[in-house]
Amino acid sequence: MTTLELAGLTKRYRVRGAGHMLALDDVDLSITSGRTVALVGQSGSGKSTIARIITQLERETSGQVLLDGVPIPRRGKALRSYRQQVRMVFQDPFASLNPYHTVHHHIARPLLLDRVVPRDQVDAEVARLLDRVRLDPELASRRPHELSGGQRQRIAIARALASRPALLVADEPVSMLDVSIRLGVLNLLAELQEADGLGVLYITHDLATARHFSDEIVVLHHGRVVERGPADDVILTPQHEYTRALRDASPDPERHFGGGREPETTGSRS
Amino acid sequence: MNRDPVLSVSGLSVTYDVDPPVEAVRDVSLTVGQGEVLGLAGESGCGKSTLAYAVQRLLRPPAEITGGEVVLHDVGGSDVDLTVLPAAEMDRLRWDQIAMVFQGAMNSLNPVLSVGDQLADVFTRHRPAMRRAERTETCGALLEMVGVGANRLRSYPHELSGGMRQRVMIAMALALRPRLLIMDEPTTALDVLVQREILQEISRLREELGFSVVFITHDLPLLLEISDRIAVMRAGRVVETAPAADLYRHPQHEYTKRLLGSFPSLTGERGDFVRKGGVTV
Numbered sequence: 001m002t003t004l005e006l007a008g009l010t011k012r013y014r015v016r017g018a019g020h021m022l023a024l025d026d027v028d029l030s031i032t033s034g035r036t037v038a039l040v041g042q043s044g045s046g047k048s049t050i051a052r053i054i055t056q057l058e059r060e061t062s063g064q065v066l067l068d069g070v071p072i073p074r075r076g077k078a079l080r081s082y083r084q085q086v087r088m089v090f091q092d093p094f095a096s097l098n099p100y101h102t103v104h105h106h107i108a109r110p111l112l113l114d115r116v117v118p119r120d121q122v123d124a125e126v127a128r129l130l131d132r133v134r135l136d137p138e139l140a141s142r143r144p145h146e147l148s149g150g151q152r153q154r155i156a157i158a159r160a161l162a163s164r165p166a167l168l169v170a171d172e173p174v175s176m177l178d179v180s181i182r183l184g185v186l187n188l189l190a191e192l193q194e195a196d197g198l199g200v201l202y203i204t205h206d207l208a209t210a211r212h213f214s215d216e217i218v219v220l221h222h223g224r225v226v227e228r229g230p231a232d233d234v235i236l237t238p239q240h241e242y243t244r245a246l247r248d249a250s251p252d253p254e255r256h257f258g259g260g261r262e263p264e265t266t267g268s269r270s
Numbered sequence: 271m272n273r274d275p276v277l278s279v280s281g282l283s284v285t286y287d288v289d290p291p292v293e294a295v296r297d298v299s300l301t302v303g304q305g306e307v308l309g310l311a312g313e314s315g316c317g318k319s320t321l322a323y324a325v326q327r328l329l330r331p332p333a334e335i336t337g338g339e340v341v342l343h344d345v346g347g348s349d350v351d352l353t354v355l356p357a358a359e360m361d362r363l364r365w366d367q368i369a370m371v372f373q374g375a376m377n378s379l380n381p382v383l384s385v386g387d388q389l390a391d392v393f394t395r396h397r398p399a400m401r402r403a404e405r406t407e408t409c410g411a412l413l414e415m416v417g418v419g420a421n422r423l424r425s426y427p428h429e430l431s432g433g434m435r436q437r438v439m440i441a442m443a444l445a446l447r448p449r450l451l452i453m454d455e456p457t458t459a460l461d462v463l464v465q466r467e468i469l470q471e472i473s474r475l476r477e478e479l480g481f482s483v484v485f486i487t488h489d490l491p492l493l494l495e496i497s498d499r500i501a502v503m504r505a506g507r508v509v510e511t512a513p514a515a516d517l518y519r520h521p522q523h524e525y526t527k528r529l530l531g532s533f534p535s536l537t538g539e540r541g542d543f544v545r546k547g548g549v550t551v
């Protein structure tokens with residue numbers, strides 16, 4: 001059982017020529033093995049800042065980040081071990097993959113560094129991971145710019161899962177995937193959650209998947225948590241005005257066209 | 271709905287000449303009418319971005335147009351085939367007549383220039399006569415329009431959130447008031463409220479200026495709402511094109527039916543999720 005806890009997290013940034021801004025204002029959040037917390041909210045409300053603080057790409061102004069009750073290490077072996085336990089999928093798959101390395105290299109590297117499988121099984125493990133994110137293992141020899149946006153996004157996910165982390169911080173991990181693959185990837189995470197107790201912080205703008213895929217939803221607005229609770233409650237009976245506005249603004253074809261869809265004749269869902 | 275076409279793509283094919291070759295776009299024909307929003311949906315990897323790049327003539331080897339043409343219908347009634355237009359002419363048209371928001375928009379800003387300078391640069395290049403003060407004011411107004419705020423003119427890309435960077439790119443694409451705007455997953459990092467504000471702004475401008483939009487996204491509920499017509503792609507081909515309401519009510523192609531059927535409903539049931547509910551707080 002692993003728990004990552006953010007307590008009273010605050011982050012101030014300097015804005016050029018316009019003073020300071022409070023990107024995070026006293027945020028509490030915890031991620032635990034086997035559970036998914038969805039983090040939703042306004043563009044610019046501080047979601048990626050939280051992810052960057054967790055992965056130590058950014059230093060908090062005040063507050064604490066604790067892994068199983070201990071402040072997260074800042075350097076050395078302990079930091080490496082922390083990074084193996086807590087993996088990140090970055091928001092932008094166009095920036096987070098190295099253009100000079102093949103897909104194989106991206107995924108094999110953590111496998112080797114963290115000694116996940118014996119050396120002679122690395123290729124097979126790379127192929128297995130690609131297959132799990134619904135990519136043709138043949139893509140292993142390509143480089144990132146030879147892939148579509150959604151394919152790159154899946155490479156980033158496969159890479160993050162390669163080290164078999166205890167916790168995954170996923171910043172908009174499926175935003176460029178069509179529904180069917182999107183559900184495939186989220187279902188994969190749900191399976192890992194059941195089987196290996198993976199804990200997930202799922203940052204997203206997609207309220208429907210936030211609801212169905214997470215246990216808890218946390219709503220961020222201007223750097224503050226304005227609402228949190230069990231996923232269904234937050235979406236079905238939102239308490240905060242901002243959450244309600246968000247939910248009501250979600251496109252809904254049923255409402256837009258006033259119904260009238262032909263009943264499904266084939267491939268109806270279970 | 272009969273509109274004068276702005277863009278006609280006919281029989282377009284694009285292959286990535288690698289081993290084995292990837293036929294990313296196969297014999298695609300599409301038209302975009304004046305003032306129309308054409309939605310483009312389809313599986314990840316089916317060739318949407320390749321098609322958009324081909325129209326903008328931004329493909330680089332190993333990509334190769336193996337057939338077809340892309341015709342931009344000029345205001346004066348004259349037609350230009352973009353696939354054979356001299357490079358210098360094409361540079362002039364790009365941004366000015368056809369602007370594009372790239373799928374990796376968040377990452378396509380220059381990291382060492384402030385966003386204000388990058389916006390200003392578009393005007394310096396394409397509207398050299400514009401005065402400095404007017405340029406600064408216009409750039410500020412553009413950032414206000416997309417909700418980033420004029421006080422962020424001096425910010426560098428890394429100081430903005432993913433969604434803010436996407437909005438800067440949208441502002442840049444609208445800067446010169448192009449005739450055709452191609453947007454490839456332009457709002458993946460935007461919350462639904464901001465997304466709505468921006469789309470309303472685009473739709474207001476569209477009514478005012480009469481430009482056309484090709485909107486590429488996996489967000490089908492959104493696409494159904496904003497598009498006049500929707501084209502669905504599968505493995506490089508357009509398998510179905512129909513007015514949005516028709517496509518929603520009477521999808522013809524199996525793949526379209528599947529796309530529409532697998533969307534998890536926000537307030538309804540779980541659909542295809544394997545998750546059973548998990549632990550509650």
Ligand SMILES: Nc1ncnc2c1ncn2[C@@H]1O[C@H](COP(=O)(O)OP(=O)(O)OP(=O)(O)O)[C@@H](O)[C@H]1O
Nearest residue numbers: 013023043044045046047048049429430431432433
């Ligand atoms: N290095 C920085 N310097 C100054 N301001 C910054 C910096 N990094 C982030 N910010 C600001 O902090 C705020 C929060 O940004 P963040 O990236 O966390 O938002 P977000 O919730 O992830 O948004 P999005 O959904 O658009 O990705 C934004 O206003 C952003 O401009």
Ligand SMILES: Nc1ncnc2c1ncn2[C@@H]1O[C@H](COP(=O)(O)OP(=O)(O)OP(=O)(O)O)[C@@H](O)[C@H]1O
Nearest residue numbers: 146148149150151286294314315316317318319320
């Ligand atoms: N340089 C390249 N070399 C080889 N294949 C490529 C190259 N660039 C793209 N491809 C392949 O061409 C196909 C179409 O890619 P494209 O980027 O057009 O897809 P897309 O429909 O935009 O997908 P997404 O929704 O994931 O962005 C994909 O299978 C991709 O792997």
Ligand SMILES: [Mg+2]
Nearest residue numbers: 048091431432
């Ligand atoms: Mg972000």
Ligand SMILES: [Mg+2]
Nearest residue numbers: 148149319373
């Ligand atoms: Mg694409």
